[in-house]
Amino acid sequence: MVVETARSQACAESDVVIRVRGLTMGFGDRVLMRDLDFEVCRGEIFVILGGSGSGKSTLLKHMIGLYRPQAGHIWVGGADIAVADGAQREAILRRVGVMYQMGALFGSMTLLENVRLPLEVHTDLPREAMDAIAGSRLQLVGLGAFKDFMPAEISGGMQKRAAIARAMVLDPEVLFLDEPSAGLDPITSADLDRLIRRLARTLDMTIVIVSHELASIFAIADRVIMLDRESQGIVAEGDPAILRDTSNHPWVQRFLRRTESDDERPA
Amino acid sequence: MDAAASFGRPFEYDATAGPPASLHLRGRLDVRAVEHAWGPLRHAVQGLGVAGAVVHVELSGLEYCDGAGAALLHALERDLEQAGAELRFEGMGRMVADQMNPYRELAAVEPARVGDGRGWWPGLLDVVDSVGRAAHSQLSFVGELTRAVGSGLRHPRQVRWGDTLRVAEAAGFRALPIVSLIAFLLGVILAFQSAIAMRQFGGEIFVANLVAVSLFRELGPLMMAILLAGRSGAAFAAEIGTMKVNEEVNALKTMGLDPVRFLVLPKVLAGLLVAPLLALYANMIGLIGGAVVMQGFGIPWVAYFNQVAAALTPSDLFSGLAKAVVFGLVVASVGCLRGLQTGSGAASVGLATTSAVVTSIILIVVLDGLFAVLFYHMGV
Numbered sequence: 001m002v003v004e005t006a007r008s009q010a011c012a013e014s015d016v017v018i019r020v021r022g023l024t025m026g027f028g029d030r031v032l033m034r035d036l037d038f039e040v041c042r043g044e045i046f047v048i049l050g051g052s053g054s055g056k057s058t059l060l061k062h063m064i065g066l067y068r069p070q071a072g073h074i075w076v077g078g079a080d081i082a083v084a085d086g087a088q089r090e091a092i093l094r095r096v097g098v099m100y101q102m103g104a105l106f107g108s109m110t111l112l113e114n115v116r117l118p119l120e121v122h123t124d125l126p127r128e129a130m131d132a133i134a135g136s137r138l139q140l141v142g143l144g145a146f147k148d149f150m151p152a153e154i155s156g157g158m159q160k161r162a163a164i165a166r167a168m169v170l171d172p173e174v175l176f177l178d179e180p181s182a183g184l185d186p187i188t189s190a191d192l193d194r195l196i197r198r199l200a201r202t203l204d205m206t207i208v209i210v211s212h213e214l215a216s217i218f219a220i221a222d223r224v225i226m227l228d229r230e231s232q233g234i235v236a237e238g239d240p241a242i243l244r245d246t247s248n249h250p251w252v253q254r255f256l257r258r259t260e261s262d263d264e265r266p267a
Numbered sequence: 268m269d270a271a272a273s274f275g276r277p278f279e280y281d282a283t284a285g286p287p288a289s290l291h292l293r294g295r296l297d298v299r300a301v302e303h304a305w306g307p308l309r310h311a312v313q314g315l316g317v318a319g320a321v322v323h324v325e326l327s328g329l330e331y332c333d334g335a336g337a338a339l340l341h342a343l344e345r346d347l348e349q350a351g352a353e354l355r356f357e358g359m360g361r362m363v364a365d366q367m368n369p370y371r372e373l374a375a376v377e378p379a380r381v382g383d384g385r386g387w388w389p390g391l392l393d394v395v396d397s398v399g400r401a402a403h404s405q406l407s408f409v410g411e412l413t414r415a416v417g418s419g420l421r422h423p424r425q426v427r428w429g430d431t432l433r434v435a436e437a438a439g440f441r442a443l444p445i446v447s448l449i450a451f452l453l454g455v456i457l458a459f460q461s462a463i464a465m466r467q468f469g470g471e472i473f474v475a476n477l478v479a480v481s482l483f484r485e486l487g488p489l490m491m492a493i494l495l496a497g498r499s500g501a502a503f504a505a506e507i508g509t510m511k512v513n514e515e516v517n518a519l520k521t522m523g524l525d526p527v528r529f530l531v532l533p534k535v536l537a538g539l540l541v542a543p544l545l546a547l548y549a550n551m552i553g554l555i556g557g558a559v560v561m562q563g564f565g566i567p568w569v570a571y572f573n574q575v576a577a578a579l580t581p582s583d584l585f586s587g588l589a590k591a592v593v594f595g596l597v598v599a600s601v602g603c604l605r606g607l608q609t610g611s612g613a614a615s616v617g618l619a620t621t622s623a624v625v626t627s628i629i630l631i632v633v634l635d636g637l638f639a640v641l642f643y644h645m646g647v
Contacts, residue, residue, distance in 0.1 A: 150612075
């Protein structure tokens with residue numbers, strides 16, 4: 001498989017946070033991707049890119065251990081989540097936070113209760129401390145004044161921000177975001193991008209994002225991999241701006257250089 | 268994410284009463300450290316913080332500080348502020364400063380939703396308002412349902428008969444095993460309990476009268492209605508409720524389809540159709556349960572069923588079936604109404620389902636009482 005690489009330099013071995021080797025994933029007899037190899041480095045914003053149905057979200061679910069791969073390994077912090085069970089798997093998941101595509105806030109809980117829940121499950125902190133931490137995380141995403149609201153009472157963009165607050169309440173070393181900008185207007189989407197940048201810089205988090213929103217990708221991604229459904233693999237890897245300017249792969253060109261002239265418009 | 272990143276020096280602190288009062292923090296101030304230090308450290312700092320004092324907190328020894336660590340530092344700051352003392356952080360690195368920011372910002376945020384403190388009178392008005400709205404929505408629903416039934420009678424081709432039969436199969440045919448079990452046991456229990464008393468007077472044969480009349484007039488329709496409410500009423504509410512949450516009901520409206528005609532009418536028609544049939548079936552199975560018990564008391568099958576035939580009148584049969592029809596209508600309508608009233612989120616579907624079953628059972632019992640009075644005055 002030919003992979004175009006626009007990476008200026010590979011990160012040092014000690015900075016590898018996630019390492020994927022020979023990953024084959026699919027459902028039953030159907031294979032989505034074969035032999036994926038890549039690394040995620042400490043402190044970077046890493047974006048998994050690809051068209052609809054290319055397996056981006058499925059790859060993310062493999063990386064957080066929700067799905068078992070058909071073959072290959074996924075080391076998260078040195079432990080292989082593809083084969084981890086029980087306590088080992090819990091220990092890995094304790095170090096990551098996940099924001100799902102639709103936010104997945106619990107509708108019967110207020111925002112504060114939603115964000116506090118991981119603390120209740122994983123720590124023995126007193127309630128006062130849990131409330132303070134959950135409140136600060138909501139404040140960090142700009143929802144400090146909405147802690148007593150129910151998810152149904154706030155907008156979709158606010159729900160996503162609250163979901164990010166919940167995902168990072170345990171100060172995870174890696175934050176996974178599944179299509180954070182999907183379905184948001186450009187202004188809200190740009191606000192969310194700024195928030196993600198700020199989190200990465202402020203809290204030194206490694207952030208893995210699944211997305212196909214071009215504006216968002218160019219604004220926040222340090223490095224991308226591009227999944228292609230046809231070839232069932234990674235067709236490009238590196239800085240998105242460099243890939244856009246230098247790639248010779250036709251699919252990468254179409255994806256990253258899409259302009260108005262590509263769109264069908266009435267004459 | 269190597270192991271070293273997670274395991275630095277353990278958290279330690281030294282508190283010195285001074286003057287000047289000081290606190291030295293060292294090591295890794297993470298959530299695990301905070302779990303142990305939250306109470307003791309605050310207690311130690313409160314001991315240093317006499318009014319007007321300045322407590323110096325040296326942070327340069329901190330190797331790591333997460334959100335929980337910042338929560339502890341902020342709590343210390345607040346504790347001393349309340350005691351009239353001042354906390355001065357020294358050697359605060361970027362990591363601690365960044366983690367502390369949201370806590371300090373949060374303290375300046377006014378709560379967006381506070382108690383209104385309006386007293387009991389506006390609260391009572393709110394209750395009256397919500398009761399009025401609920402009554403209005405239920406009356407509107409009855410009106411819409413009546414219109415949909417009328418329209419269905421005028422234009423039978425507009426009724427979704429395929430859906431109606433599918434719902435009737437799910438609510439009726441597939442309910443037969445549970446109805447059989449409950450009705451059989453009901454017949455057994457009725458016959459057994461009454462036979463023990465009747466035997467003292469040598470009147471075991473009259474157990475057949477008791478079982479038949481009780482089942483046909485009262486227990487058959489009542490038991491069937493409660494089963495229908497728990498099984499199908501709940502299912503109607505959950506199905507329509509989930510559609511409401513997923514905005515499928517709105518999609519129907521924007522396509523010009525009336526949700527009552529499209530979703531509710533087939534379910535109500537199915538309820539009307541299966542309720543009397545299920546009640547009749549429950550009556551028959553209950554009679555068989557009674558007959559089995561009477562075998563043990565020496566009453567042959569033929570004698571038992573002859574006695575049943577003699578005891579029952581057409582009014583027993585038809586009054587029971589009339590009640591079953593009304594109960595079927597109530598259960599299906601309430602299930603659909605609660606589904607359409609579902610709010611947003613998964614929890615509201617659960618509430619709608621619970622409400623459908625509870626409301627149905629209350630209405631069934633109330634209506635059963637009204638039927639008893641009505642039939643008494645009609646001489647039925």
